[in-house]
Amino acid sequence: MKKNYLWMLALCGTLAFTSCIDNADNPSGPPESTSHKNIEEASVFSKDMDLSVYAGDNFYQYMLGQWLKDNPVPTKDGDLLIGTIITQNQNATKALAEITAKGQNLIAFTLLSLYDHDDLQSDSTLLMSKIKQIDEAGTKEAMLQLMAEFVKQGYPCPFVILPEVLMRKVYPGIEMLREYNLTSLKVERMGIPDKEAISIVEAGDKWQAYVKSKPPKKQEKMLSHHYNPHEGVMLINTARRRSAGTDWIGTLGKTLDMDLSAIAADEDEMSMVDHLMTYNLDSLKLLAKYFILNRDYKYLPLKELDINTDEGSEGLFEYIYNAATDQSSGLATSLSHSYTQHAIPEGNKAEATAMFEELRAAFRNRIGKYDWMTDVTKAKAMEKLDAMKYYCGWPDNWHAEWEAKLVAEETSYRLVCNLFNQYVDITRSMIGQTSDDAIFYADWMSMGAYVANAFYSPENNSIALLASNLVSPIYDKTMPSYYNYAVLGAQTIGHEMTHGFDNTGSKYNAIGKKENWWTPQDEQNFESRQKLLIDHFNKLQYVPNVYCDGKQTLGENIADLGGIEIAYESYMKNKVTASGGERDYLAREFYRSFAEGWKFNMTTEYAVENFKTDEHAAPILRVNGIVNLTNEWYRLFSISDGAMYVAPDKRVSIW
Numbered sequence: 001m002k003k004n005y006l007w008m009l010a011l012c013g014t015l016a017f018t019s020c021i022d023n024a025d026n027p028s029g030p031p032e033s034t035s036h037k038n039i040e041e042a043s044v045f046s047k048d049m050d051l052s053v054y055a056g057d058n059f060y061q062y063m064l065g066q067w068l069k070d071n072p073v074p075t076k077d078g079d080l081l082i083g084t085i086i087t088q089n090q091n092a093t094k095a096l097a098e099i100t101a102k103g104q105n106l107i108a109f110t111l112l113s114l115y116d117h118d119d120l121q122s123d124s125t126l127l128m129s130k131i132k133q134i135d136e137a138g139t140k141e142a143m144l145q146l147m148a149e150f151v152k153q154g155y156p157c158p159f160v161i162l163p164e165v166l167m168r169k170v171y172p173g174i175e176m177l178r179e180y181n182l183t184s185l186k187v188e189r190m191g192i193p194d195k196e197a198i199s200i201v202e203a204g205d206k207w208q209a210y211v212k213s214k215p216p217k218k219q220e221k222m223l224s225h226h227y228n229p230h231e232g233v234m235l236i237n238t239a240r241r242r243s244a245g246t247d248w249i250g251t252l253g254k255t256l257d258m259d260l261s262a263i264a265a266d267e268d269e270m271s272m273v274d275h276l277m278t279y280n281l282d283s284l285k286l287l288a289k290y291f292i293l294n295r296d297y298k299y300l301p302l303k304e305l306d307i308n309t310d311e312g313s314e315g316l317f318e319y320i321y322n323a324a325t326d327q328s329s330g331l332a333t334s335l336s337h338s339y340t341q342h343a344i345p346e347g348n349k350a351e352a353t354a355m356f357e358e359l360r361a362a363f364r365n366r367i368g369k370y371d372w373m374t375d376v377t378k379a380k381a382m383e384k385l386d387a388m389k390y391y392c393g394w395p396d397n398w399h400a401e402w403e404a405k406l407v408a409e410e411t412s413y414r415l416v417c418n419l420f421n422q423y424v425d426i427t428r429s430m431i432g433q434t435s436d437d438a439i440f441y442a443d444w445m446s447m448g449a450y451v452a453n454a455f456y457s458p459e460n461n462s463i464a465l466l467a468s469n470l471v472s473p474i475y476d477k478t479m480p481s482y483y484n485y486a487v488l489g490a491q492t493i494g495h496e497m498t499h500g501f502d503n504t505g506s507k508y509n510a511i512g513k514k515e516n517w518w519t520p521q522d523e524q525n526f527e528s529r530q531k532l533l534i535d536h537f538n539k540l541q542y543v544p545n546v547y548c549d550g551k552q553t554l555g556e557n558i559a560d561l562g563g564i565e566i567a568y569e570s571y572m573k574n575k576v577t578a579s580g581g582e583r584d585y586l587a588r589e590f591y592r593s594f595a596e597g598w599k600f601n602m603t604t605e606y607a608v609e610n611f612k613t614d615e616h617a618a619p620i621l622r623v624n625g626i627v628n629l630t631n632e633w634y635r636l637f638s639i640s641d642g643a644m645y646v647a648p649d650k651r652v653s654i655w
């Protein structure tokens with residue numbers, strides 16, 4: 001359900017609606033024919049637009065053609081794309097750097113200060129004491145016990161304990177296993193001989209190959225984090241029975257002082273345990289060393305290790321950022337708290353909450369009018385919509401005990417290790433908590449409120465909007481409200497809301513229980529509409545001769561289509577008092593904003609590779625493939641033909 005954001009900073013600032021009709025349009029060429037004529041008027045987005053393109057042929061190009069020309073993808077450093085996901089992350093990183101520099105987050109500030117005083121010898125001693133423990137393990141059982149202790153210290157060995165309250169699960173440490181190249185480490189300077197370093201790297205590679213060798217579908221499930229509290233789950237005890245004789249799960253539970261029988265896990269995760277049990281003592285040792293080094297090398301005194309020495313303060317901040325994005329360090333939570341306090345203007349959360357309620361009302365109104373659904377199913381859909389929870393920005397009550405505490409340490413590495421230790425304790429204390437604050441904090445906030453993302457959870461029937469959605473370019477109070485209704489409204493809140501009723505969400509009821517609440521006929525109608533949407537997207541190309549996969553992107557396309565319809569209805573009803581031409585102008589600006597929201601440039605190679613497997617369609621199709629299914633777009637832009645034209649009876653509408 002993850003949604004990526006791809007917005008650039010808004011362009012025209014405070015330009016008011018009336019003052020922007022100033023003939024700023026400067027078409028670079030005449031329209032191709034008189035029947036292909038664009039509406040001629042200025043827009044807040046005029047300088048992005050390419051008026052030589054007929055809106056009915058390629059709305060995305062018409063809207064963003066000039067911007068795409070002005071913002072080519074840089075070719076240096078293997079950059080593949082530019083767009084708002086980059087800008088948004090840069091904005092957030094900048095905000096975090098400022099928060100840190102001002103000492104508004106003491107932990108990050110101290111980490112940064114300690115960085116300059118790192119002591120390789122002191123840090124190596126700490127690191128090598130762990131390596132030494134591994135060397136000294138005499139039996140496989142002793143080694144497995146030690147691995148459980150490493151899990152307790154926050155190492156993904158191979159599980160990491162994250163506070164996913166709702167899911168109540170242990171996680172395999174796959175996400176931690178990024179493509180680090182340990183061979184570039186001067187590990188021998190920490191007392192590890194070159195030859196052994198190579199074996200450690202090989203052991204890590206082998207483990208990663210095992211993880212990757214799982215069929216993609218299974219791996220996706222393994223990472224999908226889905227645990228439904230309303231359904232029976234395979235408890236981790238099942239795995240204990242299976243790996244009888246080597247009860248590592250039992251050892252892990254005892255070491256963590258946790259009742260792991262209350263923790264859910266699925267077959268795929270547990271097969272990792274089975275696999276681990278096939279390792280002999282020597283290979284377990286190498287793998288454990290890999291897990292330790294892999295997590296920690298980036299927190300060692302990097303200058304001493306000749307890594308990132310030329311990046312100056314950026315390199316320093318990257319150090320903080322590494323620790324913040326390593327979810328299990330707990331720094332993400334600490335920084336998230338500061339970020340929400342200092343980087344989000346007051347009032348924005350309340351406004352985004354008001355918009356959610358407006359959109360919910362608009363959606364409810366729409367459901368009442370569908371002709372393809374009986375009243376019985378409509379009532380169920382409304383019940384689900386009414387019950388949908390909305391986690392906006394950050395929990396209402398901030399619990400100090402959920403945040404790691406600053407502890408005096410001599411070096412940044414030691415402080416990071418301390419944070420990891422603390423975080424496991426915090427996590428253990430959170431498991432089983434079910435308050436909304438706990439769910440918001442543990443299931444969503446722990447990834448960092450500064451990450452531009454939003455989610456729908458079918459098991460909790462809730463939307464979570466991370467705080468970074470509440471600032472420009474996603475929510476920008478200097479822009480006219482059509483922009484915010486299109487970007488925060490349609491593409492974010494409305495989109496996530498509709499996920500509750502997409503091909504997956506529709507299988508869950510108001511309390512998040514998997515249940516078929518559809519009458520057979522209504523379900524059939526829903527499915528035939530989905531089929532039409534699949535066919536519609538199957539015909540669309542995101543680069544010449546490369547077609548979108550309508551089935552793979554179905555859920556996201558349903559959400560995009562619902563999002564624009566709901567937000568448009570809400571905008572026109574709640575914000576537009578004008579009539580006639582002025583009203584239509586504002587409506588067109590809403591549609592233009594919708595394209596602005598997907599402002600994105602990328603290399604063809606990147607597009608081909610990325611969207612082959614992405615469950616989201618490419619940005620151009622998230623605009624062109626959606627607007628041409630809405631009747632208003634044809635009316636507003638006077639479109640009666642062109643490459644994007646879809647006959648009225650073929651325009652699929654779902655939510």
Ligand SMILES: [Zn+2]
Pocket residue numbers: 001002003495496499556559
């Ligand atoms: Zn989505």
